[in-house]
Amino acid sequence: xxxxxxxxxxxxxxxxxxxxxxxxxxxxxxxxxxxxxxxxxxxxxxxxxxxxxxxxxxxxxxxxxxxxxxxxxxxxxxxxxxxxxxxxxxxxxxxxxxxxxxxxxxxxxxxxxxxxxxxxxxxxxxxxxxxxxxxxxxxxxxxxxxxxxxxxxxxxxxxxxxxxxxxxxxxxxxxxxxxxxxxxxxxxxxxxxxxxxxxxxxxxxxxxxxxxxxxxxxxxxxxxxxxxxxxxxxxxxxxxxxxxxxxxxxxxxxxxxxxxxxxxxxxxxxxxxxxxxxxxxxxxxxxxxxxxxxxxxxxxxxxxxxxxxxxxxxxxxxxxxxxxxxxxxxxxxxxxxxxxxxxxxxxxxxxxxxxxxxxxxxxxxxxxxxxxxxxxxxxxxxxxxxxxxxxxxxxxxxxxxxxxxxxxxxxxxxxxxxxxxxxxxxxxxxxxxxxxxxxxxxxxxxxxxxxxxxxxxxxxxxxxxxxxxxxxxxxxxxxxxxxxx
Amino acid sequence: xxxxxxxxxxxxxxxxxxxxxxxxxxxxxxxxxxxxxxxxxxxxxxxxxxxxxxxxxxxxxxxxxxxxxxxxxxxxxxxxxxxxxxxxxxxxxxxxxxxxxxxxxxxxxxxxxxxxxxxxxxxxxxxxxxxxxxxxxxxxxxxxxxxxxxxxxxxxxxxxxxxxxxxxxxxxxxxxxxxxxxxxxxxxxxxxxxxxxxxxxxxxxxxxxxxxxxxxxxxxxxxxxxxxxxxxxxxxxxxxxxxxxxxxxxxxxxxxxxxxxxxxxxxxxxxxxxxxxxxxxxxxxxxxxxxxxxxxxxxxxxxxxxxxx
Numbered sequence: 001x002x003x004x005x006x007x008x009x010x011x012x013x014x015x016x017x018x019x020x021x022x023x024x025x026x027x028x029x030x031x032x033x034x035x036x037x038x039x040x041x042x043x044x045x046x047x048x049x050x051x052x053x054x055x056x057x058x059x060x061x062x063x064x065x066x067x068x069x070x071x072x073x074x075x076x077x078x079x080x081x082x083x084x085x086x087x088x089x090x091x092x093x094x095x096x097x098x099x100x101x102x103x104x105x106x107x108x109x110x111x112x113x114x115x116x117x118x119x120x121x122x123x124x125x126x127x128x129x130x131x132x133x134x135x136x137x138x139x140x141x142x143x144x145x146x147x148x149x150x151x152x153x154x155x156x157x158x159x160x161x162x163x164x165x166x167x168x169x170x171x172x173x174x175x176x177x178x179x180x181x182x183x184x185x186x187x188x189x190x191x192x193x194x195x196x197x198x199x200x201x202x203x204x205x206x207x208x209x210x211x212x213x214x215x216x217x218x219x220x221x222x223x224x225x226x227x228x229x230x231x232x233x234x235x236x237x238x239x240x241x242x243x244x245x246x247x248x249x250x251x252x253x254x255x256x257x258x259x260x261x262x263x264x265x266x267x268x269x270x271x272x273x274x275x276x277x278x279x280x281x282x283x284x285x286x287x288x289x290x291x292x293x294x295x296x297x298x299x300x301x302x303x304x305x306x307x308x309x310x311x312x313x314x315x316x317x318x319x320x321x322x323x324x325x326x327x328x329x330x331x332x333x334x335x336x337x338x339x340x341x342x343x344x345x346x347x348x349x350x351x352x353x354x355x356x357x358x359x360x361x362x363x364x365x366x367x368x369x370x371x372x373x374x375x376x377x378x379x380x381x382x383x384x385x386x387x388x389x390x391x392x393x394x395x396x397x398x399x400x401x402x403x404x405x406x407x408x409x410x411x412x413x414x415x416x417x418x419x420x421x422x423x424x425x426x427x428x429x430x431x432x433x434x435x436x437x438x439x440x441x442x443x444x445x446x447x448x449x450x451x452x453x454x455x456x457x458x459x460x461x462x463x464x465x466x467x468x469x470x471x472x473x474x475x476x477x478x479x480x481x482x483x484x485x
Numbered sequence: 486x487x488x489x490x491x492x493x494x495x496x497x498x499x500x501x502x503x504x505x506x507x508x509x510x511x512x513x514x515x516x517x518x519x520x521x522x523x524x525x526x527x528x529x530x531x532x533x534x535x536x537x538x539x540x541x542x543x544x545x546x547x548x549x550x551x552x553x554x555x556x557x558x559x560x561x562x563x564x565x566x567x568x569x570x571x572x573x574x575x576x577x578x579x580x581x582x583x584x585x586x587x588x589x590x591x592x593x594x595x596x597x598x599x600x601x602x603x604x605x606x607x608x609x610x611x612x613x614x615x616x617x618x619x620x621x622x623x624x625x626x627x628x629x630x631x632x633x634x635x636x637x638x639x640x641x642x643x644x645x646x647x648x649x650x651x652x653x654x655x656x657x658x659x660x661x662x663x664x665x666x667x668x669x670x671x672x673x674x675x676x677x678x679x680x681x682x683x684x685x686x687x688x689x690x691x692x693x694x695x696x697x698x699x700x701x702x703x704x705x706x707x708x709x710x711x712x713x714x715x716x717x718x719x720x721x722x723x724x725x726x727x728x729x730x731x732x733x734x735x736x737x738x739x740x741x742x743x744x745x746x747x748x749x750x751x752x753x754x755x756x757x758x759x760x761x762x763x764x765x766x767x768x769x770x771x772x773x774x775x776x777x778x779x780x781x782x783x784x785x786x787x788x789x790x791x792x793x794x
Contacts, residue, residue: 009592017586025574095571100631103534103559104587246555248538309538310553400498 018114026122039076043069043133062140067205071198073130077123077159079194085119086166086186108245112167112237119163144208151204157229158197162190164233168240224269231262248309252331256339263290263343280354284368287351291376294343295383299408301336302387306404306475313482323483334475344380378457382441385460386415388468486512486547488639488670493542495528502528504694510670512638515661517681517688518674521789525694526674527567530641534564563632567643569624573617577608580616581630588635606630622653642673658684682781692789706779715750718773733760
C-alpha cells in the first residue's frame with residue numbers, strides 16, 4: 001500500500017493544479033451534466049429510430065446515422081465545451097480571481113495548459129461516452145470503418161484547436177466593450193468553423209478518405225492538416241499565456257518564437273507540396289497568407305508596452321548578435337515592428353527566390369508573383385502606416401484616456417475614418433473617382449490602379465514612420481542602454 | 486526580516502497614484518495603512534504583492550529587490566485583496582487545497598498544512614461548504630487562510646474588516662494578534678481607525694499618493710505639534726485670562742469651555758514650556774495646563790483633506 005500511496009503522491013505532485021480545479025468545478029456544474037445527458041439521450045433516440053427502421057439495409061443507412069451521431073458529438077466537443085471553457089475563463093478574468101494566481105509559483109503557461117487540458121479531457125470523456133453509439137452504426141450498411149476512425153482522430157485535433165482558440169478568446173475578453181466584442185467574434189468564428197468542418201466530415205463519411213483528400217496524397221494531406229492545426233494551437237497557447245501574464249513580464253517573447261516556428265513549419269510544408277506538385281504557385285499562396293497575417297501583427301506590435309521594464313531588462317542577454325536578436329523578439333512596440341519587418345523581408349525574399357527558380361514549372365506564376373509583391377507590399381504599408389499613425393494619435397492626444405494596449409482600436413478607427421471620409425466628402429462635392437477609395441486597405445486588393453495604391457500606402461507608411469521616429473528611437477536607445485549595462 | 490519601500494511611484498498616464506512613498510515593515514509589526522478613498526493604498530499594496538509594477542522606486546526584502554525578482558515576493562508575501570473569493574462552485578477545502586497546489590507544496594505536507602490552517606482560521610467545521618454558501622466573515626477567513634498557505638513572512642491586507650459584523654471583526658483582530666506573535670509582519674489597510682489603533686504598533690497615513698505620517702501610534706498621536714490643543718484652567722476671571730492669553734505667540738482659535746480655556750497651539754514642547762513660564766511670570770494663577778489627548782481619528786481628520794486625484 002505504501003508503494004501505491006507513494007506512486008499516487010508522486011502523480012499528485014506532478015499534476016497541474018489548474019486541471020484539478022477545473023475538473024472539480026466542471027463536473028460539479030449542472031451545465032456539463034445537462035449537455036452530457038441531453039446529447040446522450042439524443043444519440044440513443046437517433047440510433048434506436050435507425051435500428052427500428054424497416055429500410056435499414058439500404059445502401060447508405062449507416063452513413064446517414066453516423067453523420068447524424070457525429071454531428072451531435074462534434075457540436076458538443078467542438079462548439080459547446082470549448083465555448084463553455086472560454087466563457088468560464090473570461091468570467092474568471094473579469095472577476096479578477098486569476099490575479100491571485102500570479103502571486104503563487106504557478107506560471108501563466110501552466111494556467112493555460114491546465115485550462116486546455118481540462119477542456120480536452122472533457123472532450124475526450126464526451127467522445128468516449130458517445131463511442132458505443134457510433135460503433136453500433138457499423139452494423140448498418142455503408143460505413144467505412146477506416147474513414148470513420150480517421151475522421152474521429154482529425155475531429156479531436158480540431159476540437160483541441162477549437163478549445164485553445166476559445167481559451168485564447170476568454171483570456172482577451174476581460175472587461176467592458178472588448179469583452180463582448182471578443183466573445184462575439186469568437187462565437188461567430190467557432191460557428192462558421194463548425195459548419196465548415198462538418199461539411200468536410202460528411203464528405204469523408206459519404207465519399208471516403210481518398211476522394212476527400214485527393215487520391216494519392218492522402219497521408220501527405222492528413223499530415224499537413226495535423227501539423228498546421230497543431231502549430232496553430234501552439235501559437236494560440238502562447239498568445240493566451242501572453243495575454244494573462246503580468247504586464248511587466250517579457251510576455252511577447254514566447255509568442256514571437258511560436259509565430260516564427262509556425263512560419264517555418266508552414267514554409268516547410270509549402271516546400272514539400274511545391275516539390276511534389278513541381279509548381280511554385282503554392283509558395284505564392286503561402287506568401288500571400290503569411291504576409292497578410294504578418295501585416296496584421298503590426299496592430300498587435302503597436303499595442304505593446306513602449307518602455308523597458310525591469311523584468312524584461314534583466315533578461316537581455318550578453319553578446320552582440322544575441323542582443324540584437326533579443327530586441328526583435330522581446331516585449332516592446334518597436335521590437336514588435338522590427339520583428340514584423342524581418343519576417344516580411346524573409347517572406348518576400350523566399351517568394352522572389354522561388355518564383356525565379358528553374359526547379360519549378362511556372363504556368364501563370366509570373367503574374368501571380370508580381371501581384372503578390374504589389375498587393376502584399378501595399379497591404380503591409382497600409383497596416384504599418386495606420387498602426388504607427390494610431391500610436392502617434394494615442395500618445396499625443398488620448399494618452400490619459402486610453403491605455404497603450406488599446407492602440408489597435410485607434411488604428412482600426414483611424415483606418416475607418418480615412419476610408420470613409422473621402423467617400424463622404426466626394427459625395428458632398430459631387431466627385432466620383434476610384435481615388436476616393438485609395439486609403440482603404442481592402443480596396444487595395446481589388447484595385448485596378450494598383451501602382452497608385454502602392455505609392456499611396458508607401459507614403460502613408462513613410463509619413464507615419466517619420467512622425468514616430470522619436471518614439472521608436474527612444475525605445476532603441478533604452479534597449480541599447482540596457483545592452484551596454 | 487525587513488520589507489522596505491523606497492521612493493515608490495506609480496503613474497497612470499498623467500495621474501500620479503503613488504508619489505515617492507517610503508517606509509519599512511519589520512517582522513512581528515502590525516502597521517496600519519490609512520488614507521481616504523483613492524489615496525493609493527490598494528495600488529501600493531498591489532505593487533508590494535508584485536501584481537503591478539511600479540513606475541519607479543524600490544521594494545526590497547532584506548535588501549533584495551522584489552520588482553526584478555518577483556519570485557521572492559511570492560515566497561515571502563501573502564496578499565489578502567479587498568475582494569472576496571469568487572470561485573463559488575468550490576468548497577472551502579478545495580479552494581485552500583488548490584492554492585496549496587499552486588504554491589507547489591508537496592502532497593504529504595499539503596494534507597497536514599491545509600488541515601492545520603483550517604483549524605487555525607476556524608474553518609474546519611465548514612470545510613465541505615461551497616464558497617457561495619459562506620458569509621462575508623467566513624469568506625474573509627478563507628481569504629486569510631489562502632494568504633497564509635505558503636507561510637509568508639509578511640501579510641498585506643486590503644480592507645479586511647470592510648463589511649464584517651462586530652463578532653467577525655473581533656475574531657479578525659485576534660487572528661492578527663496571533664499572527665504578529667508568530668513573527669509575521671502585517672500591513673493592513675482599513676478605515677476603522679479605532680480598531681487599527683488597538684492592534685497596530687505603527688501607522689502610515691497617505692493622501693493623494695503621498696505619505697503624510699509614518700511612525701508608531703504614540704509618536705503620531707503625541708507628536709503632531711502642528712495640530713495640538715492646549716487646555717488651561719485659570720483661577721480668577723476667565724475673560725480677563727482669555728484676553729491676556731490671546732496676545733501670546735502660538736495661541737489660536739481660543740474658546741472658553743466651562744471653567745477652562747482651550748486653544749490650538751502651534752509649537753513644540755519647549756514652546757509650551759515657554760508659554761507656561763510667561764503665564765506664571767505674569768502672576769497668573771492656573772491649576773491645570775495640559776494637551777488634549779489625540780487619537781488616530783483626530784490626527785487623521787486634522788492632516789488629511791479628503792481630496793482625491
